[in-house]
Amino acid sequence: MKKILRDKRAIILFVLPALLVYVIFAIYPVIMSGYYSFLEWNGAGEAKWIGLDNYKSLFFENTDGFTDALLNSFVLAFLSVFVQLTLSLILALAICHPRVKKQEKFYRTVYFLPAIVSTVIIAELWKKIYHPSYGLLNGFLSQIGLGSWQREWLGDPKTALIAVFVPIIWQYIGNHMLMMYSAIKGVPGELLEAAYIDGASYLQTCFRVIIPLIKDMLIVCVTFAIVGSLKVFDLVYVMTNGGPLHATEVPGTLMYSSIFMKNQYGYGSAIAVFIVLECVIFTFASRWVMYRMFGDDSNRQDVRRRGRKSK
Amino acid sequence: MKKMQKQKRHVPPAFLLMTILLMAVALVQVFPFYWMLTFSLKSNADIYGGNIAGLPTTLHFENYVKALTTGKIGVYLKNSILITLSTIVVVALLACMASYALLRMEWKFQKVTFALFLVGYMIPMHATLLPLMKLLGKMGLLNSRLALIFPYIAFGLPFAIYILSGFMNAIPRELEEAACIDGCNIFQIFFRIVMPLLKPAISTIVIFTFLSAWNELMLAMTFINDASKKTLTYGIMSFEGQYAVDWGTVGAGLSIATIPVLIFYLIFAEAFQKGIVAGAVKG
Incomplete structure (x- = not known):
């Protein structure tokens, strides 16, 4: 058996195809992006090594509003964590209520539905919803007598940002709900029963038993929501492409336009590298902060260990 | 005993409220797709005539043909x-x-x-x-x-x-x-x-x-x-x-792109959901 498992020829045959494709089409390009980010290059002519100048102009010269774009992505991260995840948690807890058992599957399936539809379709559909004259939103407003609230949601720089963020949040509520739901289902039944016998209401059980026990999953969700917001592109690109008047610009759209509209290859690559670094840093930082804030006290760890075992 | 009675009297309204909330969210999640299907079957005249959220007056399946071919x-x-x-x-x-x-x-x-x-x-x-x-x-x-x-x-x-x-x-x-x-x-x-x-x-x-x-x-x-x-x-x-101004055709195009995935999803809902959770837990 040992001999068979050390068969060099078989190992090469098994690993090499995957490794080749992966290194050529994922690892090599990322490294090259890092290299490009130190260049001043319009793609066709001579490339000039300019060190960290691209990164400097990202933050200090701010000619194309990069810091505003960054701020917009932070707004989205904030909304995702505090609005989207709160809603997801409420829904997940609600459909785990013992009385909802029968309809549970229905709710799960329906809430998750927008998440499987491609972002481009969601974006096109919401463009229609926001349509100034025949859109669902303005139509609805005039129906309920709020005609004065009607506006060009995507055309007005004041409302465009929030109008773009609403569908992003809407689309992935079900995604986070599902993650939390699966964690709640992992909470050992004895604990819920014990809480019930002790006379706790479902609301109390949620706050005292379930939420502390699914803390790990909540942290995963927060990390996902933040990182997803920082690298958002598709939906913003399709709905507004950063407009009107750069009101909805995010780092992803700025990167795309720097490279393909303005031929600033080096500068665009610096944005790309920045997005990668930012995502890595936020992944670790958000976990570290959250574990610090809601650090494990020994009692709960006990409970969790018991919970794990019975899983 | 008293407590049980109290609970019995109290829970149903709360549960009713919760069901209403859950159904409302379900409606918000599904309504845009329902709306997409309705306008995919409408003619422009129908939409421009003010029939925004209602059902189509006549079914225009030719929208689908147009989206698929031209x-x-x-x-x-x-x-x-x-x-x-x-x-x-x-x-x-x-x-x-x-x-x-x-x-x-x-x-x-x-x-x-x-x-x-x-x-x-x-x-x-x-x-x-x-x-x-x-x-x-x-x-x-x-x-x-x-x-x-x-x-x-x-x-x-x-x-x-x-x-x-x-x-x-x-x-x-x-x-x-x-x-x-x-x-x-x-x-x-x-x-x-x-x-x-x-x-x-x-x-x-x-x-x-x-x-x-x-x-x-x-x-x-x-x-x-x-x-x-x-x-x-x-x-x-x-x-x-x-086709920006041609609502019916756009709706039909969007629907054609959505429906196959939707059908797969509804058949394999459990597998889809398990896949997503597995992908997330990894993080």
């Missing part, structure tokens, strides 16, 4: 299916083979190689856009389906290998040893014994890879120019630009 949605659909399907098959096969060698076989750099694969999950595809374009240009692959298939495979592998590693470790070694004693060679062991045991992991991989390849936009719109090779995501975008 709108080319049929072509885009075919391209998306071809590209996604090849990506899924190759990712599943390569990932199974690689993770078997990485986790079960014994060689020098297996730990490092495994780590290298996992790093890929942290890399957003955006960050590779420009170098990939240059690379594919040099290889003469731009504007072909392979220009999308290769990167999709490369970015599908890390997740797939991660998922498989968990399953691979759970397979008892005795099975392979027994097969070995029975005279199987390494390929027979892998294809006859190991692969079939990985089925649940593969179904997760299939769903995850499907969603990411099917929905990918940035590479698809950068590497493909030819209308005959566009995928659905990019195709829908140009389609919408072309």
Whole structure:
């Protein structure tokens, strides 16, 4: 058996195809992006090594509003964590209520539905919803007598940002709900029963038993929501492409336009590298902060260990 | 006793309220799609006449015909299916083979190689856009389906290998040893014994890879120019630009792009949901 498992020829045959494709089409390009980010290059002519100048102009010269774009992505991260995840948690807890058992599957399936539809379709559909004259939103407003609230949601720089963020949040509520739901289902039944016998209401059980026990999953969700917001592109690109008047610009759209509209290859690559670094840093930082804030006290760890075992 | 009665009296209104809330959210999640279906069957006259949210007065199925033929949605659909399907098959096969060698076989750099694969999950595809374009240009692959298939495979592998590693470790070694004693060679062991045991992991991989390849936009719109090779995501975008004022046709196009996925989802809802959760828990 040992001999068979050390068969060099078989190992090469098994690993090499995957490794080749992966290194050529994922690892090599990322490294090259890092290299490009130190260049001043319009793609066709001579490339000039300019060190960290691209990164400097990202933050200090701010000619194309990069810091505003960054701020917009932070707004989205904030909304995702505090609005989207709160809603997801409420829904997940609600459909785990013992009385909802029968309809549970229905709710799960329906809430998750927008998440499987491609972002481009969601974006096109919401463009229609926001349509100034025949859109669902303005139509609805005039129906309920709020005609004065009607506006060009995507055309007005004041409302465009929030109008773009609403569908992003809407689309992935079900995604986070599902993650939390699966964690709640992992909470050992004895604990819920014990809480019930002790006379706790479902609301109390949620706050005292379930939420502390699914803390790990909540942290995963927060990390996902933040990182997803920082690298958002598709939906913003399709709905507004950063407009009107750069009101909805995010780092992803700025990167795309720097490279393909303005031929600033080096500068665009610096944005790309920045997005990668930012995502890595936020992944670790958000976990570290959250574990610090809601650090494990020994009692709960006990409970969790018991919970794990019975899983 | 008193307490029980109190509870009995109290819970139903709260539960009713909760049901109303849950149903309201369900409506918000589904209504846009329902609306899309209704306007996909309307004529412009119907919509411009003020019938925004109502049912169509007459059903205009010709919108669908127009979207599929002159709108080319049929072509885009075919391209998306071809590209996604090849990506899924190759990712599943390569990932199974690689993770078997990485986790079960014994060689020098297996730990490092495994780590290298996992790093890929942290890399957003955006960050590779420009170098990939240059690379594919040099290889003469731009504007072909392979220009999308290769990167999709490369970015599908890390997740797939991660998922498989968990399953691979759970397979008892005795099975392979027994097969070995029975005279199987390494390929027979892998294809006859190991692969079939990985089925649940593969179904997760299939769903995850499907969603990411099917929905990918940035590479698809950068590497493909030819209308005959566009995928659905990019195709829908140009389609919408072309027919912007023709609501019925746009609606039909969007519906055609949505319905197949929706049907799959409703049939395999459990598998879809499990796949997503598995992909997340990894994080």
